[in-house]
Amino acid sequence: MARFHKQREEQEREFLEITVKISRVATVVKGGRRFSFNALVVVGDEKGRVGYGFGKAKEVPMAIQKASKEAKRNLIKVPLVEENTVPHTFIGKYCSSKVILIPAHPGTGIVAGPAVRAVMSACGITNILTKSFGSNNPINLVKATFNALENMRSKEEVEKLRGVAIDADTYGIPSQKEEEKVETK
Structure with a gap:
């Protein structure tokens, strides 16, 4: 188990993560407005591999985390x-x-x-x-x-x-x- 966490930390360190945009958005419901956040993140290894992701969540850190996870899944060379x-x-x-x-x-x-x-x-x-x-x-x-x-x-x-x-x-x-x-x- 410890080896898995160590590998994941090394993998996360190899990528440069840049947050391009964070926005607060609102959904209008019967009781008023529900606010959430979205984030656009670009991830790359500075050696020719790069990806982008878009994440939405109720809190900013969760939106950034979702976006970076999606960006790492969509890497191109x-x-x-x-x-x-x-x-x-x-x-x-x-x-x-x-x-x-x-x-x-x-x-x-x-x-x-x-x-x-x-x-x-x-x-x-x-x-x-x-x-x-x-x-x-x-x-x-x-x-x-x-x-x-x-x-x-x-x-x-x-x-x-x-x-x-x-x-x-x-x-x-x-x-x-x-x-x-x-x-x-």
Whole structure:
């Protein structure tokens, strides 16, 4: 029994947990209003695995706990390149929210709004440019970001699908070594 608890504690420590949004909501009943809370949580291991969850409960800590449990069940794997960025530009959509993810050079940082920034930092992406259009509802923005990340393909996946080799120049951002070669010529 003690071993099981130890394993669970280690598993919980390996994930970064970010609470994106907490809201108080009310249900109108005959006797008045019943209040409850909902929470949107993003969970990631900072190595390319990330998930999100939405939890509801009468108390805030229970809502966060339910959301993080759901997020750990819905983890996805994101292809990352050496510069800790995404392999290529992609647009994610959910309802009326649209998010564009653009790879960036090392040292750029995460240029994003709070909802998208939470997903990127939980995923382990440190250099990225993003732009969101349409609805700025955090729930929709997180879902649009996940739509983009789920549909990302690594260079190896694209080569396998096409059956041809792809240059690093034509896929994603060029590395600094390649830029130095161009400058010396």
